[in-house]
Amino acid sequence: MNRLVIKNLTKRFNNVWAVKDLNLTLQPGEIFVLLGPNGAGKTTTLKLIAGLLHPDEGEIFIQGIDVQREPIEAKSRIGYIPDEPFIYRKLTGREFMNFIAGIYNVKREDHQKKMEELFQKFEIGDWIDEFSESYSHGMKQKVVMCQLFLHDPDLILIDEPLVGLDPKSGKTVRETFLELKEQGKTLFICTHTLSFAREIASRIGIINCGELKFMGNLEELAHLSGKKDIEEIYLKLSEESTV
Ligand SMILES: Nc1ncnc2c1ncn2[C@@H]1O[C@H](COP(=O)(O)OP(=O)(O)OP(=O)(O)O)[C@@H](O)[C@H]1O
Ligand SMILES: [Mg+2]
Incomplete structure (x- = not known):
């Protein structure tokens, strides 16, 4: 069964589209890394999945459980680490x-x-x-x-896992995430640390102004952007996404 299904998810704050018509499905044993500039909508997306914010439109299912209709059951299946x-x-x-x-x-x-x-x-x-x-x-x-x-938990949501950690602890975190993936857990990670994304992501998404502009594994994104280095890939694609 799909671990996470997001359908047409939308969240506005006054006149800002924090998340706009987001669709995403994650499987067991997948590490999804969401990248994007400051204010792109990453934290809002995680909060919506964690049931801490209510969407304006759309649905979220965690192992088939509707986050809106069965919030406690859905929350019992996730682990969430906020940015602070x-x-x-x-x-x-x-x-x-x-x-x-x-x-x-x-x-x-x-x-x-x-x-x-x-x-x-x-x-x-x-x-x-x-x-x-x-x-x-x-x-x-x-x-x-x-x-x-x-x-x-089977679904783990983490906002900026590396901020404040020393390099050795960062390595432990990286290894731990890969162990979790091996165990069939699903991880959804938001980060600005591109080397971390390169090392652990099964799939990478790039979000800007609330819209998921690109998604794929590193090879697919490299092909799309014509660049090899993760930093160059990110800069090229996030630049394109603002056009
Ligand atoms: N509680 C709120 N009230 C009003 N606007 C908000 C609120 N939370 C987020 N926003 C707005 O929604 C947009 C997305 O914010 P969000 O925190 O999701 O971005 P982010 O991608 O996590 O950014 P960062 O990389 O800086 O952490 C921003 O324009 C932000 O100002
Ligand atoms: Mg954030």
């Missing part, structure tokens, strides 16, 4: 993770061991037991990234 990692200031990272596990009804005995493994993988130290108000951006990003794995 959020953790309650007066909770420690560990308390926050326990809280999230509770929301998703993950049994305590199931998530304790998993949490320890994740802390090791993402090199999370003793600071996990300090209030999150003392965390740097990257520390928060690591905790919210770990939180993704607690309820084992």
Whole structure:
């Protein structure tokens, strides 16, 4: 079954078309990377899929479940990391993770061991037991990234996964995403880091002014643009898309 189906999705803010007639289908085991200039509509698209915004028109199905009609069921199947990692200031990272596990009804005995493994993988130290108000951006990003794995979602939405992460953590994230893909998970990632897109994307979309202008794998986009390097491909296609 398709993991994600988006049909004729449209969202306006006053007179701005943040997302315009978007159609997209993602399969299990696919990493879709959405690129586009600032203000193009990437974050809005993710928020619509996550059920945090209501579309003006169109439909979104997550494994056949309509996000508008069955929002709780749909949300239970996704993991979402927003562009600004959020953790309650007066909770420690560990308390926050326990809280999230509770929301998703993950049994305590199931998530304790998993949490320890994740802390090791993402090199999370003793600071996990300090209030999150003392965390740097990257520390928060690591905790919210770990939180993704607690309820084992099939569709993972991530807005700018690399912002604030040091190079080693960035590598861990890249490897983790590829492992998730191997497990048949579907990832929808918005980023400005083109090298990251090149390394992990099964398909790349380029959005501008709310419209998905180009979509395909790297070879197809290279063919379309007549360029080889991801940066040149992106610049050529995003330039064309504004014409
Ligand atoms: N809550 C809002 N109220 C009004 N306009 C909004 C709102 N959220 C987004 N917009 C507008 O919608 C458009 C798309 O914004 P969006 O945040 O989706 O872009 P983006 O592609 O994620 O950009 P960036 O690369 O800077 O993160 C922009 O013109 C933005 O000003
Ligand atoms: Mg954004």
